[in-house]
Amino acid sequence: MKFNFFKSIGPGILVTAAFIGPGTVTVCLLAGNMFSFALLWAIFFAIFAAIVLQEMSARLGLVTNAGLSEAISRLITQPIIKYMSFGIIITGILIGNAAYEAGNISGTLIGLRMIVGNAAPDLLLNSFVYILAFGLLYFGTYKVLEKFFISIVGLMSISFIAAAIITRPDIILILKGLFTPTLPEKSIMTVVGLVGTTVVPYNLFLHAAMIKNKWSDVKDLRFVKRDTIIAVSVGGVISGCIIITGAFTFGNQINGISDLSGAFTTLYGNTGKYLFGFGIFAAGFTSTITAPLAASIVAKGLFVWNDDKDAFKIRLIWMTVLTTGFIFASLGYKPIEIIKTAQFANGLLLPLIAGFLIWVVNQKSIMGKNTNTKIQNIVGVFVLIIVIGLGLKGVGLLFA
Secondary structure, three states: OHHHHHHOOOOHHHHHHHHOOHHHHHHHHHHHHHHOOOOHHHHHHHHHHHHHHHHHHHHHHHHHOOOHHHHHHHHOOOHHHHHHHHHHHHHHHHHHHHHHHHHHHHHHHHHHHHHHOOOOOHHHHHHHHHHHHHHHHHHOOHHHHHHHHHHHHHHHHHHHHHHHHHOOOOHHHHHHHHHOOOOOOOOHHHHHHHHHOOOOHHHHHHHHHHHHHOOOOHHHHHHHHHHHHHHHHHHHHHHHHHHHHHHOOOOOOOOOHHHHHHHHHHHHHHHHHHHHHHHHHHHHHHHHHHHHHHHHHHHHHHOOOOOOOOHHHHHHHHHHHHHHHHHHHHOOOOOHHHHHHHHHHHHHHHHHHHHHHHHHOOOHHHHHHHOOOHHHHHHHHHHHHHHHHHHHHHHHHHOO
């Protein structure tokens, strides 16, 4: 039974592990803290959008047995456009992932602190996370990483669901917030953040590239779709539970995850604090692994590197992202300006990548009989328009 369980789960779990990171935890906590359950609908939309785009990405990976970056390298032949596209993507992915990697490791540290207290210095705990992540990326095969993520995402789900249940939320208000879109005053930036932390550009590359490690026959398309829907929906449940947990602090001054470190003992007792602490640790650690991995996958596809011949180059990419994040986190440096730059790049990059993805999966020369249906195109374009609007709004607010 255990074998069948693992066999039925695919790369979708990596997508969930990637977007449920400290940034998601922070944005969801603040959404609940500032607006109670009112923005649950934004997570519902974000999960819908993620499923739509990730399904296209996964289908592309299954049909072509390659990733999205390989498709970009193959289809864009005009040199100027090609190199401009490469530049935007590499800048957005590498700088963005390196900046967020510092946040991932810092978030992991906050979770560890809630569990172990002040028993060890920050540098020692950060080094432990760095070495463990380095080892998994260097020595771990896809099957090892997949089973690791299945286990830790499962435990993370239990952690956040339990934390939400402890708050004894009002089910009627939850349903109202989930299915009644509203925009409370000063909530637009939070909505942008909720969508932006769920629909992540590098996940579109990661998903397509990882499919071939699990499935290679187009006949398996139904399993790919099921895996995508279930895995991303699990991420939505986790995000929703974090918002519900944050809503318990509605009216209190909470600025981020670290503010909850001391408060959780009072709010939930030691059990609740440890549960939530493990959830934060798991969110940070899974993202600590997937961010460097995705960056190396993007570079590999764009530059058409070979797994064996160019193994050092591929490793050098994820080593650079992981080590940069470790250094910034260990120095206690909060790369606010770099993160703003990453958000700016993300706001430009997501519509570009999503638009290219929709275009690619409509090419019969690549997808054969598995191109988008009319309904998929309508839904995809709808999602793209919303993403463009939110991206422009988010970029505009950065300079407001």
